[in-house]
Amino acid sequence: MHPEIKLKQIKVKRRLSLLLFLAALAFSIWYIKFDFMEFMVGIPIFVRFLVVDFMPPNASDIAKYMKPVLDTLAFGVAATVISSMAGLLFAFLMANNTAPHPALRVVLRGIVSFLRNVPFLVWTSILVVLFGVGAMPGIFSLILFGVAFLSRVYAESIEEIDKHPVEALDAAGATYWQKLKHAVIPQFMPGYISWTLFMFEITIRASAVLGLVGGGGIGSQIKQTMDLFQYSKTATVITIMVIMILAVEFLTQRIRERLI
Amino acid sequence: ACGSSGSAPKKFVIAYLPQESDEKRAEINKDFETKLYQQLGVPVESFKATSYNAAIEAMKNSKADLAVFGPFSYIVAVERAKVEPIAELTLPAMAGKPASVIIVPKNSPIKTVADLKGKTFGFVDPVSTTGHLLPKAVLVKQLGITPKELESGFFKEVSFAGGHDKAVLGVVRGQYDAAATASMIPATLESKGLIEKDSYRVIAESESLPGTAVGIRGNLPQDVKTKVKDFLLSYNYPEYFKNAFGSADAKFIEANDKNYVRIREIAKSLNLSPEDLLK
């Protein structure tokens, strides 16, 4: 095709996409009755709220927040370890180069996708009905979420490994399990470590959110202090949470650098 | 949402707070909004707020104009958002009945509140009237101790379940030795099939509560307030009350801030008065 004509076509396409986009934007603004004035007023209100009501942080209850912090970390560790074990099993059954049966693979992928795509706050609520209150429903929903996430990323890492060494073992007459142990797992190890550490970071964040719906941990302190209008305490809790998350990220990053 | 203080609003926003006593609300009947619109001449919108401090902050920021409060949230709202009482919602079915209960599992050895010493206990939420304030007052009164003593060392452990249903589930599923909740919640959960029949036992009951307060944003023009008040007092569409508050024979009556004196006392005695919170 003549390049000039092609260029024209691209231009027409671009115009059309732009038009489509603008139409979608207009529809959206109309549908949720988006009021631009309200929006522009809303942001300063929000920022003022953060600055005036939250500052200065009130650290008088700081001792009281240590237990939730510990809770959150313990939740994170337990959920990460358990879901990494379950995720490992799922991943090997799911990855196309290690799956024992294609049908199993498809079924598992479906289940995992379902677990992942239903918000984990919904899972938490269902688990409360099953197990009652306390740590259990929170932990279990973190695990459900973790299994779904990890089995997917583990499976992707397994699929990404170099298949040539596996072939070499095949040629030497190795069995399925031997190939798994000697060719697949060693290559998958860096991916496993890296994703598991990442999962730990995510669970720490997630368990902070969990607290907002009554799952305990540091998040419930945020909710409680806000409900009591003790915003300056909320600021303290959020600061503690930020420090905790940054510390965890820093730590996992160090471990990752050391181990891989 | 609205114009600055004093001027007439461009639209009128109603917030329904999470009610501690409510049944499932189907979509709130539009009849109320339509008629109010005819009265005020500006569009009327309504929201269901999931947390009561969101609703109170909204009124403070002139983003909501009218709200149906619970007793405790009402006294906080008066303080924080300069809300004025405009009417009161009465539910004849609830009148004179205990507002909250303290329950234990069916076959628990606990017979009286005195037996609760050294046990685990679940309240609903620090800001819940029926799930925290009233039951705490009951405990303080029946045990004859100070709130301080109750908080430090009477129980083995005190938790906030995060919801009335969760407090009940906590008792029935065995995580709490006892819990406080609004009086009709256990029966509701029973009817939903979430807990088995007769799986709990009531060991203490609280006093009854005044009606639900309806508050209006204080800095609205007087004529708007008057119009809204007149409208509320004359409104009588049973379908609306059934959908919004679970009882067809509910109605709006003249507001009386005096009804909340008792709640204020209780809150004060438990160090949860608005002044304590908002200092």
Next chain:
Amino acid sequence: MKTPIAHKPTQRKQQLFFLGMFALFAPCLAYIDLSYTQFLDGVARIPWIARTFMQISFSELPRLLAELLSSVIVAFLCVVFSVVISILLAFVMADNTRPNRFAATLLRVFVVVIRTIPTMIWVLLSVASMGFGPMAGVVGLLFPTIAFLIKVFAAQIDESGKDIVEAIRATGGTWWHVVFNGLLPSLMTSFLALIAFKFEITVAETVILGMVGAGGIGVLLQEYIGYYDFAPLAMGVLVVFITLFLLEMITNQIRIRLVGSSR
């Protein structure tokens, strides 16, 4: 003793990792103190809840879909606004285009802090300050979304190297020329891919926004959960699942088209 065969350092590192993992796990599990009977009782209730969920009801479908649409729209508007704001800021922060070292560092600190606070907390805060409704959702989501986009855009700009920057600079072009005539055209596709990716995440987030008070389908889900209406809840869960699943497929396709990889 048999002759050792392994590569010691690698083996030791891996052993250390697992050792550390389980050494932490045991005390944590003990600390959390999960009750065995609670667990068994809960598991015994699974068939019952599964049966309850099977009574899926279609009566709430229209409401669910309407609210779903507003959730998606909140995500859409939020991403649109965030893109507008973050694109230029990303060029301020990226190492190879930053006009001022101080501004770049300041921005970097902001981005880290904002990103560290989970999205739901932002929404909770905005709901508390602005009241309920989609507007609070948009404003609350704006902060983490902007921070995310600045970060990934800046990383992408850094990756594109100094070549084009120098070429435009050498002709006497201004900073704006470097950004708009040089870098943006070449980064457009990868930016679009990132935007599609973020949109997917944001929709997943807006779906649960309602659970902390902003509008959308989450409000309905929260309501069903609150009243234990499992039949419509099952429908809601299904609607959410199908939406997010389709969205994932579509954005994956878009990403493959744009940059030739799914991640």
Next chain:
Amino acid sequence: MTNLLTIRNLKKQYSSSTTALDIDHLQVKEREFIAVIGPSGAGKSTLLRSINRLVETTEGSIEFLGCRVDQARAKELRKVRSQIGMIFQHYNLVNRLSVLENVLHGRLGYMSSWAGVFNRYSESDRQEAIALLHKVGLENEVYKRADELSGGQMQRVGVCRALAQKPQLILADEPIASLDPRSSTVVMDAIHRNCTEQGIACLVNLHQVEVAKRYASRIIGIKGGKILFDGPPEALTEERASHIYEGKESEMIEQSKELMYA
């Protein structure tokens, strides 16, 4: 000399249109060192991989030491494979394991699944593996990680892995195509010396005719999946060799023309 391998009427089609391999008859006897030459895409790799069934053939029979490889069940196939060593162009080592572990992988075919998974290599296996590594000049690399080695060293590990199998036959698919001339010599020497000393037959795919002539006792020329030449190195005249590569060269000229005008 006895027959190790007999191939009859072998056909392999990857898709219905093209026949990648079409061999009427091919026998490999004990101790033969056979070089397989031919242009790219001729079917050399396909031939080698059919022999230990890394690719499934479409029709025909492959008999190795009296066992029909093409019809073997899982267990028989494992046995056949354990008797056939293989060396790959890209070494196919497990990067994150030690050199020694990679060599010991050659023993897996003789162990139970269980024993293999838990590294229960016998002490004699270990000692022999180390001895092999000494023999190819890797005495200082035994405990290094495979990815710390240079290409030539990696391929020598690959050779040791194949030898660790104590095979009857070694298949080598372009073992020196990724190596510089120096390393190539070292590796080909190692393969040739060990095969000769231990009486192992060898089928090696090669790109370079000179290398083939230097080492092989027999050369097979393949083009378009068919055997065009089969005989001693002396019989492979310039003319015959260029006949085998013919189509290929003109193709290469085409390509470079395209490059020029690009």
Next chain:
Amino acid sequence: MTNLLTIRNLKKQYSSSTTALDIDHLQVKEREFIAVIGPSGAGKSTLLRSINRLVETTEGSIEFLGCRVDQARAKELRKVRSQIGMIFQHYNLVNRLSVLENVLHGRLGYMSSWAGVFNRYSESDRQEAIALLHKVGLENEVYKRADELSGGQMQRVGVCRALAQKPQLILADEPIASLDPRSSTVVMDAIHRNCTEQGIACLVNLHQVEVAKRYASRIIGIKGGKILFDGPPEALTEERASHIYEGKESEMIEQSKELMYA
């Protein structure tokens, strides 16, 4: 002939220990076509980039047409840069834009931020850009995307971009180092012909001494940041050239030794 560029006591240090560039005095007159040669790391790129201040110098002065480049404020610097065209080894084109747009980037230095961002190139700019493309044989590529071109074509676009600036001076940093011999000739011809015709002075870094000798009116030899040779091509004897590259060659031998034993 008037002086375009005067460099005095120029020093550039990337880190405190090493001096990348150390030039006492260097003048470039109008219409000169100067080739800069020297081993890798000699400081050729640093010299060129100092001239339009893509790298900041440590001390000394650079004067271009009466303007102190090293001290120029943002606006002056922009003006200087718009008068100096630059050609890069890796072309540095914006891949996803059309060839024409890339050439028009040469005009950005003469436009306001606003006009540039909205592509408000004047019609005469457009016509001239197209004419330039015709001149270097890219008449069929005007509306192609830059990444659809071959290396030689891309570099010709780079040349056009520099010419579109209507510069007084062109700096070319190894413009042909990534090209095959054929394309190299085309590109060097284009640079040389246009500079000569339009009276543009040119400083071009080159690796190959023969190419330098073929095109340049003056050759500068750099090593270790210092000028070792400055004179007409004829004066650059074999001996002097090898002196410039001396250290380098022994280094290369070292390297290949390492490779052999690796």
